Every structure is written in structure tokens, then in C-alpha cells.
Amino acid sequence: MKKIFVLLALVIVAASCKKSNPDFQKEASNPRFLERAQNMLTESIIHDIFAPPVSSRIYMYSSVAGYEAAILGDPKFKSLVGQLNGFESVAKPEPGLEYCFPLASTRAFLSVGKKLTFAQELYVEFDKQIEEDFRKTGMPDDVYERSVALGDSIAASVMRWAAKDNYKQTRGFRFTVTNLPGTWTPTPPAYMDAVEPYWNKVRPVMLDSASQFRAPAPSKFDLTKGSPYYKEVMDSYETVKNLTNDQRDIANFWDCNPFKMNITGHAMFATKKMSPGGHWLGIVAQISRQYKKSYAETAEALALTSIAIFDGFISCWDEKYRSIRIRPETVINASIDKTWIPVLQTPPFPEYTSGHSTISRAAAEVLTKVYGDNVAFNDSTEVPYGLPPRKFTSFIQASDEASISRLYGGIHFRPALDEGAKQGSKVGQYLLSTVKTRK
Structure with a gap:
């Protein structure tokens, strides 16, 4: 019986070692992840037929969310907090814990994009595939979950900022045609x-x-x-x-x-x-x-x-x-x-x-x-x-x-x-x- 327990322990350790990848941060930092998220958002915007100004709003808030998460691992970049009108705060990672910031960024970008578009069903298969591809990097489960949570928190910060831009107040108003010459x-x-x-x-x-x-x-x-x-x-x-x-x-x-x-x-x-x-x-x-x-x-x-x-x-x-x-x-x-x-x-x-x-x-x-x-x-x-x-x-x-x-x-x-x-x-x-x- 003791030998069986030892053998099981060795199998678990071996499996865990096989799953772990010391280079997962490098593999997860491929900008193709963000490019795929950008393409997915464009597909959603096209599907929903947003007007050009409204589309620009969706792209902007999504991109700012993605940026705020992406720069957390690179000290040469500066946050946009305090530089943009009304953007006063954004969620931060907990000190001393490991994160995958590209994952947090992709998550933040997509989370905002989905909140600002309608066709949620378009994202189902895409979300599954991009999650699978991030996990294929050999990222530890705790780092994965922590990074996703951070991305969602950053997205929530950006959505609170977006909620105060007066967009909702402009919905439903129509333009009255005057028929004046030249108008x-x-x-x-x-x-x-x-x-x-x-x-x-x-x-x-x-x-x-x-x-x-x-x-x-x-x-x-x-x-x-x-x-x-x-x-x-x-x-x-x-x-x-x-x-x-x-x-x-x-x-x-x-x-x-x-x-x-x-x-x-x-x-x-x-x-x-x-x-x-x-x-x-x-x-x-x-x-x-x-x-x-x-x-x-x-x-x-x-x-x-x-x-x-x-x-x-x-x-x-x-x-x-x-x-x-x-x-x-x-x-x-x-x-x-x-x-x-x-x-x-x-x-x-x-x-x-x-x-x-x-x-x-x-x-x-x-x-x-x-x-x-x-x-x-x-x-x-x-x-x-x-x-x-x-x-x-x-x-x-x-x-x-x-x-x-x-x-x-x-x-x-x-x-x-x-x-x-x-x-x-x-x-x-x-x-x-x-x-x-x-x-």
C-alpha cells in the first residue's frame, strides 16, 4: 500500500512538472493575442452595425483597458490615469504575487468590448479558444486565475469611467430636418x-x-x-x-x-x-x-x-x-x-x-x-x-x-x-x- 501511495505521489509530481513551463511568460507575451482580440471586437462591431462614432467609443475604451493591464510588467510605460478626462483610477495587482499581464490585458480588452457590444454569442467559441491557447503556454493555474481576475477588475474600472461620458444621455434623440436651402x-x-x-x-x-x-x-x-x-x-x-x-x-x-x-x-x-x-x-x-x-x-x-x-x-x-x-x-x-x-x-x-x-x-x-x-x-x-x-x-x-x-x-x-x-x-x-x- 505504501508503494502505491509513493507511486501516485510521483505521478502527480511528474504531471505537475510536465504542465509547468518556466518560459510561459514569454510565450504568453505574444502580441498576436491582443491582435486576435482586436479582430474579434471588430467582427462584433460589424455584426451589431454600430455607427462610426459609436464604434470609435467601443474601440477606445477597450484599448485603454488593454493598455492599462499590458504596461504593468514594463516600468518604462506610464498609466493614462490622471491624463484622460475623468479617468481617475484603475485596479492594480496585489504586491508580491505573480501575474501574466498580457493575459490580464487581453481579458480586460475583451471584457470591455463585450460589455459595449450586443452579440455575446459571437464570443463563445473565441473565448474558449483563447483561454486554451493561454493555458497551452504552461501557465500555472493560480497565475492564470489571478491574471483573469485582474483583467476583469481593470475592465470594471474602465467601465465606471465610461459610464460618466454622457453617452447614455444622448440616446434616443433625433435630428429635425429643416429643409432650409443648402442644409x-x-x-x-x-x-x-x-x-x-x-x-x-x-x-x-x-x-x-x-x-x-x-x-x-x-x-x-x-x-x-x-x-x-x-x-x-x-x-x-x-x-x-x-x-x-x-x-x-x-x-x-x-x-x-x-x-x-x-x-x-x-x-x-x-x-x-x-x-x-x-x-x-x-x-x-x-x-x-x-x-x-x-x-x-x-x-x-x-x-x-x-x-x-x-x-x-x-x-x-x-x-x-x-x-x-x-x-x-x-x-x-x-x-x-x-x-x-x-x-x-x-x-x-x-x-x-x-x-x-x-x-x-x-x-x-x-x-x-x-x-x-x-x-x-x-x-x-x-x-x-x-x-x-x-x-x-x-x-x-x-x-x-x-x-x-x-x-x-x-x-x-x-x-x-x-x-x-x-x-x-x-x-x-x-x-x-x-x-x-x-x-
Whole structure:
């Protein structure tokens, strides 16, 4: 009997030794874990059809949660607590205990993402697989459980912060169309209500206010031939009429329309894609992989870029519902050519300034600072939607192309692109001057 007990003890010890892996921290620090979480969140956002500003909010809070957990194991990084508006505290690990901070980070990121989205069933198999992959690193059970608990606590801290951003107070409000000359009205084919007309009431993350970088007023609505406005209208009209194949490809690549309504005969059906913010955060993941950045460095880039995009949308939307600018499709069909159709489907909100131009430049400013200027990359973000990758020599070049794509697509006038890019540049530069992630 004694021999049996000894044998059992040896088997238990052997099994436990086999399970333990002294290098589990290194294996668990693979930034692919965070990239997979980011991709999963994008899939959920697409499924739920969140508008671009709302998507940016989901990405931002998730990314900040992931960042706060990721940096706990690297003393060169600095917490965002006290640097972001209203972000006053975050959960901390217990001293003297071992944690796997990449696991805590992935958990925090996903926990926030799931709380801010609806399609919980999408996460079931993903959660099982990522848990299994973390356990395959040979992480001790106590470290695993402790790290998961820490991630959930950090997520709870971020959700308490999110609860005070005035988002809930802006739900349910609709925009009243005035029908005044030159102002926005719903556009074909679905004639949807205006999206997020009170987004400027949502708390910015690092801007002083939604109007901090207010764009100049657009040109006066005046269809007299030779007027500045008439020239803008004809520029959009002629550009689409004479579009080259490459320009059409650019328009489609940067479409990023979360909800496109298709009409075939009497049938209507929708197609869904990632938002502009999702596209740029996809670029972050690609560049991080390309340059072999660490887990914490990847989390840093996602957090900073998502903050720039979020505040970029707030700044842009503040102007949209101040100027309430009419879309090219509406004015051209009414006054120039009733048969003219834009390449892209006109999104359901006012024209000035361009949201994609604003957030693309804000993101590009941040990424240029994080990764450097003249960083060449292939953007394969749109491959899942049947579009080939596009090559860029810098983030600024990519943001310029994203901006001009809106003119090629027929959904903006040129000043909305130029002023949107200026607006986004100011947002990005302000973020870089006020928020510090390195000690």
C-alpha cells in the first residue's frame, strides 16, 4: 500500500512538472493575442452595425483597458490615469504575487468590448479558444486565475469611467430636418435619419471640448455660376463623371461603410463592413506585426490611435451638426443633373467636415510618432471584403488617400476633405503633446 501511495505521489509530481513551463511568460507575451482580440471586437462591431462614432467609443475604451493591464510588467510605460478626462483610477495587482499581464490585458480588452457590444454569442467559441491557447503556454493555474481576475477588475474600472461620458444621455434623440436651402436632408436609397446628431455632447477623452479645434465655416450656399460654392459642386460632379479606374479603386478601398443598403428591383438587402476607425486600428495590428513590436508596444499604439480617432469623431461631428451641410448627391440631383449617382453610397449625416479625413489624419499623426515617418506598408485590411491590398510609403500618404477617396466617391466636396484633415492633424498633435505613455 505504501508503494502505491509513493507511486501516485510521483505521478502527480511528474504531471505537475510536465504542465509547468518556466518560459510561459514569454510565450504568453505574444502580441498576436491582443491582435486576435482586436479582430474579434471588430467582427462584433460589424455584426451589431454600430455607427462610426459609436464604434470609435467601443474601440477606445477597450484599448485603454488593454493598455492599462499590458504596461504593468514594463516600468518604462506610464498609466493614462490622471491624463484622460475623468479617468481617475484603475485596479492594480496585489504586491508580491505573480501575474501574466498580457493575459490580464487581453481579458480586460475583451471584457470591455463585450460589455459595449450586443452579440455575446459571437464570443463563445473565441473565448474558449483563447483561454486554451493561454493555458497551452504552461501557465500555472493560480497565475492564470489571478491574471483573469485582474483583467476583469481593470475592465470594471474602465467601465465606471465610461459610464460618466454622457453617452447614455444622448440616446434616443433625433435630428429635425429643416429643409432650409443648402442644409442636409436624408439621402437615397434608404433615406435614413441623421446619425448621432448629439455626439458633440459626449465627453472627449483628451480634448478640452468638442469645439476646441473648430473648422472654419464652409462657403455660402450659392448656386450662381462662378461662386465658390458652385465651383465646389461642379468639382465633385465632374470628378465622378470622369473617374479613372485607379480613382474608383481608391474610393472603394476606403469606403468603410458599416451599413450599405442595396436595392435590386423590389428587393432591399444590406451589406456590412468595418468602420473607418476599425480600418485604421487594423493597420496598427499589421504594422505591429511587421515591425515585431512587443505586446505592451502594440497595446500602446492601439490605445493612442483609438483615442485620436475617438476625439477626432467628436471634433468632426461638432462641426457637422453646426453647419448641417447638404451632400453632393442632393444638390447635384436637384440643380445640376438628376441622373448623377455617386460611386459610394452617401452616409446618413451632414457633409462638412469629412469624418474619414479627420480621423485618418488624427490616426496618421499618432502612428507617425509611434512608428516613425516614411514607414512603408501594405494595407490588407480590406482583403476580407474582396479588395486587394494597397501600398503606402507613410501613414500620412495613406491618410491623404483616405481623404481624397471621399471626393472620388462623390460623397463630399473638396473643402470638407481639406478642413477635415487640418482638424484631424490638430487633434493628433494635441494628443501627442498632452498624453504621455512613456516615463
